Amino acid sequence: MKNNFNKQVEELFINANEIINTATMIKANKNSEKFEIDIPKDYKSKFFKLIDKVNLSLMEDNDNFYGYFLFQMSRDIRFDISSPTAVNFKGAKYVIYFNPLIFLQLNRKQMETSIKHEILHIISQHLLRSKDLNSRYSTLAINMAMDIVVNKYLDNLPPYATTLEWVNVNYSLKLEPYETFEYYVDKIQTELDLQEEDEDGEENDANNNESITADYDPEKTHDIWEDSDEIDEKTLKEFTEKFVNQSNKGKNPSYLNELIELIKNNKGELPWNLYLKKLMGTVESNKKKTITRRNRRQPHRLDLRGELRSHKAEVVVAIDISGSISDEEFKQAIKEVLSIVKNYNHEITIVECDNEIRRAYKVKSIKDVKDRINIRGGTKFSPVFEYANNKNINLLVYFTDGEGESRLSVIPRGYKVLWVISGRGDKLSVKESYGSIRKLSKVKIKEDRFDMSDVRTDGYSMNNQAPMI
Structure with a gap:
C-alpha cells in the first residue's frame, strides 16, 4: 500500500514537470510574455485521488477534525504558489491549493501536516488578523509570525518550515513559545529593521508575474490570500464557524478544542487578557x-x-x-x-x-x-x-x-x-x-x-x- 502511494507520487511529480515543460515550449514558440499553464483534467483527477488518500489518513487519525474540514473545502492546483499548499476564500467556500512541484516532494505525513497547517491558519482567523497589520509590518514578518504560531502545534514538518526555533537561531532572537501572532510579528519586524541591508523593492519587482514556483519562499507563502473574494469580517466568521461545526465530530487535542470554543462561544472575540496581548502587538x-x-x-x-x-x-x-x-x-x-x-x-x-x-x-x-x-x-x-x-x-x-x-x-x-x-x-x-x-x-x-x-x-x-x- 505504501509503495503504491509512493509510486503514485513519483508519477504525478514526473507528469507535473512534463506539464511545465510543455507550457514553457508553447510560451517560447508564441514569443509571449504571458505564461499560461494548461493542466489536463486527467492530471487533476489523478492528483486529487492522491489527496483523497491523504484525507482518508487524516479522517482516521485521532484529530480527524482536519479530515472533515478538508472534505468541505474546494481544491485546485496552482504552480505559482511558494509553498506546498495555500488557502483563500472564494465562492462561499474555503479553497485549498496545491503546488505539485513542492507538495509532491513531501512524504505522506508531511503532506498531512501541510494541510493541517492551512486549516489552522483559517480557524486562527489569520486571514482577517493579518489585514490589520499590513500597513505597519512587512510581509515577511507577518508570514513568519503566523507560521511560528500554527507550526508549534504540528509534527512532521517539512525541513524548511518556519518554526520558533528556526527563527530564534537565524535571527538571533529569544522569542517565547505560545505567544500571540501579533507578539511575534512585532519582535520579528524589529530584528528585520535592525538589519543594515534594505531589501525593499528590487527583489519583489524581479519576481512579479511568475507562473511557476518550485521552491518554498516564506515571504510569499500567503500571497494568495489577496485573491480571496471581498467579504465582510462578520460573514467570514460565520462561514468559518459553519465549517468548524461540520468538522467537529470526534475527540480533538486540547489546543484544537480551545480554538474551536473560542470561535463558537466568542464568535472570534478574544477574552480581555488575550485581546490585550493582541493590542500590545x-x-x-x-x-x-x-x-x-x-x-x-x-x-x-x-x-x-x-x-x-x-x-x-x-x-x-x-x-x-x-x-x-x-x-x-x-x-x-x-x-x-x-x-x-x-x-x-x-x-x-x-x-x-x-x-x-x-x-x-x-x-x-x-x-x-x-x-x-x-x-x-x-x-x-x-x-x-x-x-x-x-x-x-x-x-x-x-x-x-x-x-x-x-x-x-x-x-x-x-x-x-x-x-x-x-x-x-x-x-x-x-x-x-x-x-x-x-x-x-x-x-x-x-x-x-x-x-x-x-x-x-x-x-x-x-x-x-x-x-x-
Whole structure:
C-alpha cells in the first residue's frame, strides 16, 4: 500500500514537470510574455485521488477534525504558489491549493501536516488578523509570525518550515513559545529593521508575474490570500464557524478544542487578557533615527536617516475605585497585565479614579502595586481621558463596572483604548467607547494571595497556549 502511494507520487511529480515543460515550449514558440499553464483534467483527477488518500489518513487519525474540514473545502492546483499548499476564500467556500512541484516532494505525513497547517491558519482567523497589520509590518514578518504560531502545534514538518526555533537561531532572537501572532510579528519586524541591508523593492519587482514556483519562499507563502473574494469580517466568521461545526465530530487535542470554543462561544472575540496581548502587538512603537539604515520611503536619499523601532510602550491602567470591582478581581487583573506587557519595553502607570483622579503612580512589578485608596465617590471616566491626552501614551486599559457618564467630555487622542468591565458589571454606560469592550469574567480568581510567584513567567502555562494563536 505504501509503495503504491509512493509510486503514485513519483508519477504525478514526473507528469507535473512534463506539464511545465510543455507550457514553457508553447510560451517560447508564441514569443509571449504571458505564461499560461494548461493542466489536463486527467492530471487533476489523478492528483486529487492522491489527496483523497491523504484525507482518508487524516479522517482516521485521532484529530480527524482536519479530515472533515478538508472534505468541505474546494481544491485546485496552482504552480505559482511558494509553498506546498495555500488557502483563500472564494465562492462561499474555503479553497485549498496545491503546488505539485513542492507538495509532491513531501512524504505522506508531511503532506498531512501541510494541510493541517492551512486549516489552522483559517480557524486562527489569520486571514482577517493579518489585514490589520499590513500597513505597519512587512510581509515577511507577518508570514513568519503566523507560521511560528500554527507550526508549534504540528509534527512532521517539512525541513524548511518556519518554526520558533528556526527563527530564534537565524535571527538571533529569544522569542517565547505560545505567544500571540501579533507578539511575534512585532519582535520579528524589529530584528528585520535592525538589519543594515534594505531589501525593499528590487527583489519583489524581479519576481512579479511568475507562473511557476518550485521552491518554498516564506515571504510569499500567503500571497494568495489577496485573491480571496471581498467579504465582510462578520460573514467570514460565520462561514468559518459553519465549517468548524461540520468538522467537529470526534475527540480533538486540547489546543484544537480551545480554538474551536473560542470561535463558537466568542464568535472570534478574544477574552480581555488575550485581546490585550493582541493590542500590545499592534501598538505603534515610538521610533528613533539611525544612520546605519536607509530611509524606507526614499532609499536613494543617503542624506535621510532611517528609522528603528524603540519599542517603548506607554501603558496607563485605570481603575474605577468607586465601582463594584473587588480587590481580588483588581489584583488578579493587574497580575495579568504585568505578565502580558513584560514581553515589551514598556512603562506602566496605574491611575485610580472615581469622579476625579485620586492617585497616579508607576509600577514595574507586582510589588509596586499599592492597596487601593478607600474612597467611594461618584463615577466619571472623563478625568482619566484628560490625563491620558496630556501624556504620550500608547494604550489605556480601563477597569470599571461600567456605570458612569453616558458621554465622554474628553475625546481620546492618539492611543488605543480597552475597557474591561467587572464580572458583576453589565455594560458600559458610555455610548461612544472609542475603543474595545471586554468582560473581566474571563480571568479566574484563585485566591487573595498576591505575590510574584503567581505571575506566569515561563511562557508554558496551559491556560495561555492555544487561544493566543
